[in-house]
Amino acid sequence: MKSSDSLTASRAQTADAVTLPELIEARADRDPERVALCVDGRDELTMGGWLSRARPVAAGLLGHAVRPGDRVGLLFADSAWLDYAVAALGVYLAGGAVVGMSARLGSAELTQRLSAVGAAGLIHGTGIDVPTGQGWSAPLPDLAAGSGSGPLSSRPAIAPDDLVEIIHTSGTTGPAKAVAVTHANLTFGRNAAMDQVAGPAGGVLTPVPLGTNACHSAILAALTSAATVHVLRRPDARSAAEAVARFQLPAAILPAPLARAMVAQGLAEQYLSGLRTLMLGSAPVHTVTANRLRALLPDTAVSIGYGSTEAAPAFTQLPSQDFEKHPGSLGLPRPGAEVRIVGPDGARAEPGSVGEIWLRCPGPQRSYYGRPMDDTFQDGWTRMGDLGSVGGDGYLSFFDRAADAVRAADGRLISTYSIEDALLEHPEVADAAAVADRSGPPGAVAAFVQPRTPGTPLPPDRLRGFLADRLSSAEVPARIVAVGELPRGPLGKVLKRRLGVAN
Template sequence: MLRTLPGLLAARAAARPDHAALRLVDGTGQGAELTASRWLARSHSVAHGLLDRGVRPGDRVALVFDGSGWLDYAVAYAAVTGIGAVAVPLSATLPESRLRELHEHAGVTATVGSGGWPLSDLDTGRTDPPPVTVDAGHVAQIIYTSGTTGTPKGVAASHGNLTFGLDPARPPLRHSRHAVHAFPLGTNAAQTMLVMALVAHPTMVVLPAFDAGDYARAATEHRAGSLFLVPAMATGLLEAGVLDRDGLGFVELVSCTAAALPPAIAKALAAALPEAVIVNNYTSTEAAPAHTSMVFDADRPASVGRPAGGADLRILTAEGTAAAPGETGEVWLRAGDTARAYHGDAAATAATFRDGWVRMGDLGYLDPDGYLYLVDRESDLINAGAWRVSTLRVEAALHEHPQVVTAAALGLPHPVLGATVAAAVVLRDPGATGDLRTFLAERLAAYELPTRILTVPELPRNATGKVLKGALRELFAQRPARVAPRTEAESALAGLWRDVLGGGEIGVGDDFFALGGDSMRATRLAAAATARLGVDVPVSLVFDSPVLAAQAARLAELAPSRRDAAAPGDGVPLSSTQESMLAWMWATGEPRDVGPISIGIRVRDQLDPDLLERALTEVIGRHESLRTVFDRDVARVLAHCPPVVTRARARDVEHAGQLCREDREGRFDTGHGPLVRAMVASVADDDHVLGLAVHHLVFDGASMGVLLHELGLAYSALRTGAGLPPAPALTVRDFVAYTRDRWQTTLPHWHRVLDGAPANLVPFAGRRTATRLRSAQLEWTLDPALVDGLHRAAAAHGATPFMLIASCWAAALAERTGTDDIVMMSPVPGRTLPGSEALIGCLSQSLLLRVDTSGTPGPRELLRRTRATALAALDHQHYPFVEFYLRHPGAAWLRVESWAGQAHFPGLESEAFDLPRALDADWPTPGGEPDLQAPELAVVQHPDGRVAAHLLWNHHTFERSNMDELADSVTALLAAAVGELDPQSPTHEEQR
C-alpha cells in the first residue's frame, strides 16, 4: 500500500497528524496551512463527491488551478488518485485553446477547478476512505512536458513510479523545518514537490509564483533549511542581490533542477551561501524519479553528477554499444521497473522508453570517475559546418562575463554551413556589448563563437523557467540587426567583401557564405586580403571563420607577409596548366591536341554573322592570350590573330549541332593560330545555333563567362556605335608571373602531401590493355531531390558540394581498384588576385587531391578527410603542376561545374545548346605504353537547374558495361552520403 499515493498520505496522517505538510504564503508572508490529517480528511470527502458524480477508476480528471489555489489543488490531486482515477494537472493560466487541446489529448472526462466543478461542490463531508483499491501499477497522473523543443507530450506515471524510493520511516530533508519552492502547477517540478510533501520532514512552503524578493522573504521568515530552484530562479535571486542582503546563512541545501545549472551561476550561489550545499539534479519529466545528483565541485563545475536514489545511468554510442569514458553518446537513465510512458503515443514511447531505460534526448559523456557531463540537448546541438557545437558550452562562457545576467545559445539556419551559432543575452548594462566577442574568443573555439548576439530585456521561458528556443528564433527573425564595422580592420575587410561579393551593406555579424560566397569567392577574398592587408591569408580561414567580426579578429593574429610583388617581365611566361598541357601534347614525339573549350548557344533572334566576326575580333584584340601561339613549349603573342567564323545552313536544329561539333574538332593550329573559332549554323533567319570554341592552351572554363560578356558588349557597341569599357588593368602575363612567384612557398606542401602516392590507380576493374586513346561518354541526370540533399548535406558540415562529390568519387574509385590511397585531379579557376576574374586565359589550376579511404570510413569521416585535403590544396593552388602530374599521370579527373547563366549571347534572345563533351580524336598513347588513365567524372549544373553527371573514358580501355556499373556506384554513394549527412534526411534523423 505504501507504493501508492493514498497509502503514503494515510501513513503520514497516522504518524504525524498535526504536521503542516503544506503551507502557501503570499508576498506579504501571510498564508494558510494543510496538515497531514486535514489533507487526508478533505481528500476523502472530495473523493466521495467524485464517485457520486460518476468518476471511476482510470478516468482522466483535469485539475485546473492557478498558484493561489495550491492547497485546494493538493486536496483535489489526492482525491482523484485516491479513487484510482488519473490526475491531469494543468495551470489555469494557460490559454483556453491550449486547455481544450490538452483536455482532448488526455481524454479528460471531468474537470475540477477553473472551468469545471469547484472543489467546494465536491466536498461531501465524508471522511471515511473511498471504497476503491489502488495498486502501484495503476496510472496516477498525466503530466505534460515543457515543450521547449517541440509539441509537449503527455507523460503517464504510475503510483509505483511516483512513490519510488519514498519511505515515511525515513523522511527526506531531516535537516530542515521548512523547505521553500515556487514551482508552477502543471509542471514535473511541482509534482515532485507535491509528492515529496507526503513524506518529507519539513513543511513544504509554496509561493503562488516566483518573485526574487518574495522568495527570499519567505525563506527568511521560515528560516528555511532547504531551497528548491530552477536555474532561472537562481539567476533571479543572484541578480536581485537578496541572498546577500537578507543574510540566508541558515540555508543548508540549495537544490536546482529542470536544467543544467551553468557553472558560473553555481559558483555564484556557492559564494553567496557559503554554508549551503549546492546540488544540481538532472532528470526529465519522462525519466523521473531516476536522476543524477551533483554537489557543486569547483574541480567539476560542469558535471551533473552520478546516479542517485537507486537510479542507473548509461551512455550509448550511435551503434548502441556502451561508450568509453570520455566518449560522447546518448544519455539513458533507469529507476527499476517504474518507467513512465507517453499517453496515447505508442511510437514515441517505443523510441524513448526501452526495457525500463529512458532516452534523455541529451548527449553526454562520463569521466573516468563516472561523473556525467552533458554536451547538449540532442535537438539543441548545432551542426555548424563540420563542427557540432554545444549550446551548453557557449552559454557557460557567456555566463562568465560580468555584464551577463543570463543567456541562451541556439542554432540559426545557414545556407552553406547548415546552421550557425547565435546567442541572446540579458545584460546588466544593455550597452555593454563592446568586449563580449573578445571575451568569448578567449574561451571558445572559432567555430563556437556566436555569429549573432542579440540583447534582450528577458529570455522567453516556459512555466518552469526553461528557455523557449522557438520563441528565441522568432526574435532573431524579427530583429535582423546589422551592426556596421566598428574598427579599422573590420572596415577594410568589409570593403574586400564588397569587392568580391558585388557590393551591398556589410555588417560585423554577416556571414560570407550567407551573402553568396562560395569556394571560388573565398579564394579571391583570401588573395585580396593577402594583397591589400599585408598578411598571408589561407582560404581555410574564410571557411573556418565566415563571420566578418571573427575574420577580422583572425586576420589580426596573422604574421605580416614578407613577399615582394612580382615585377612584370618582358617574356610570355607559361602558366602551370599550360606547361602540363604542352608536356602532354609532345610526349609521344608527334603532336597531340588537348582540344578546345566550347559552348553551344541557340539564338532565336536576328544574328548577323559578319557583325559577330567583327565583335569577336575586337575582343581578341583586348586579350593577348587569345593571340598567343606556341612553338612547342615557347609562347609568343601575335599582333593580329583574327578568328575563324564559319557560316552554314542547317536542315534542322540537330544538324546545326552536328555542324558546330564538327567545326571544333581538329581545326586548330597552335603554332600559327587562330585559336578562336565560331560556327553559325542557321536553321532560319531567326533561329541559329552558335558554336564557340577556343583552344584550351589559351582558355579555360572560367574564361567563357568573360568572353561571352565582352562579346555581347562588342556586338551591341558595333550596332549602336557605343564604346567598350576599358580592358582589365591586370594583364595575364603579370598574373602568371605572380603565380609562378608563389611556387617556392607552395612546393614543400605538395612534396609532403604527394610523396609516396601512386602514379596510377591500378588495378582498375574491367580495364583492358590499350595503346590508343579515344574518348567515350556516358551521361545521366541526377534526381533533383538528391541534388538538394547534396547541397544541404555539404552545408551542414562546413563543406561545398564539390567536396562531398569528391569524397563519394574517391569511395567509388576505392571500390573499383581495391586500393585506399586515391589521387584525384580537379581544376579550380585559379583567379586569386583582385581583378583576375576579368582575365581570359589558361589560368585554371589542376589540384591533385590525395584522399585516404582506409579503414572503411563512413560518409561523415570521408567528407572530413576530403574537406581538409581540398582546403589545403586551395591554400597552395599555385604550384608547378607539371612536375607532379608527370609523377601521377593516372590521377582520376573530377570536374564539378556550374554554367549558371553563361550559355547565353548577351543582348539576343538565346539559351544554352548542349554539345557533347567528348572529342572524336583518336591518338596513340605516349611511347606506345598501355593506357592506365582512370575514367573522369564531371558533374555539371545547367542554367535550368538540371544537374547532369558524365563519365568520360578511353573507348579502347573500358567497355560501356563497366561504366554503367561505375555510374550506378557513384549514384548509390551520393545517395548514401545524403542519407547520413543531410539534416532533413529521414535516415539522418533516425541515426540522431
C-alpha cells in the same frame, strides 16, 4: 520499446508496491498534526486536515463514477494553492489520475490536453473560464459539498499499476508531451531526495508555479516526506529569496533559471545565507551559476540534481563536496540507478566520449500516454534527449540538449550550453541563450543576451572579444542580439524554439 523481459520485470516490481493513498494515509496516521504544506508562510495544511478536506472531494468524484485510472483535470487560479492541493488529494483517494493544468494556458491548449488524455471530467476553482466539451466539470466547493462531510463510504480498489498522474513536459524544445505515471512508479523510493535536502523534520522552499510538473512534485513531497514544504503564490526570484530569510527556512530546491536570476539580481548573498542546503534542478545548471552560488554561500551545502519528467525516479546528483573535484559535472546516479552514454550507432560510448544520455532505475518505468511503445523508453532505460559523457570515474557531464547542439561546418558538434556558460561569466550579462543561426551559413550560432541592468547596451563586438578568450573560433556566435527579456516557460526555462523562429 519494451521487450517481454522488461515487461515481466516491471510486473515483478509492482508486486510489492504500494499505492499513493496507502502511503499518504500511513504518513497521516503517524503524524496527523504535522504541517505538510505552507503557502506564503501563513496558510497551512496539516496531514490530518488535508485528508479531512480531501475525503469529501473523493466521495464526490465517486458520485461522478470516477474509476481507478480515470483522468481528472485540475484548473485553478495561480493563487489557489490550497484548493488545488485538496483537489489533487481528492483525486488520488478516489483512485483517479490527476491531470494538472495551468490557468496560464490558452483555452485551445487546455481543451487539447484534456481531449488527448480522454479526461473524464474537470475540477476547477471559482471564476475560472472552463473549457467545454470534455466530460463533466465541477467547482471544488460544489463537488465537496454534494458528497457530505463523512468518510468515504467505500474504498476504491486501486492497483499499483493503475494510473495516478498525467504530467505534461515543459515544452522547452517542442510541444508538451503527456507522461503517464503509475502508483508503483510514483511511490518507488519516495521521498529520499526531499528528505536528503530538508532533513528529517525541516522546512524546504519549493518556489514553483501551480499546475506544473514541479508543482506536483512539491505536493507529493508534502504528502509523503517528513518535511514541511513551503510554496509561494508568486514564485519569482525576489519573492522566493525574501521568503527564505523571512521564514528562516533551512533548505530550498530551486529551478536553475530562478537561481540564475537570484545571482544576477544580487539576491543570493542578501537573503540566502541562512540556508543549510540548496539543491538546483529542473534544467541543466550552468557551471558559472553553481560556482557563484557556492562562493556567495560558503556555509550552504549546494548540490545539483539532474533528471526528467520521463525518467523519474531515476536521477543523478552532484553533492557539494564533489564540486571542486568534478567541475561542471552532474554527479553520480542515485543508489540503484544507472547512467549510460549511447553513440550514434546505438552502442555504448567509450568513457569521455559525447553521446546521448540514458537513465534507468529499478522502479517501474513511465511512458507517454497513448504511446506505450515510444522509443524514448527502452528496456527500463529512458532516453533523456540530452548529450553528455561519463568519465572513467562514473561521473556524468552535460554537453547540450540534443535538439540545441549545432553541427559545425567541419562536422564537430558545438555546445550552445558552453557558449551560454561563457556569456554568463560576463559581469553585465544576466542571462543568455544560444541557438543555430538560421540566417547564417551551416554551423553558425546566434546568441541572445539579457542585460543585468535593463537598458544597458551590450555591444556585440565587445562580447565577442570577451568570448574569444574562452571559446574556439567556431563557437563564438556570429550574431549577438541584446533583448529585454528572453521567452520563458512556467519554470523560467528559456523557450529556444521561439528564439529559433525569431531569428
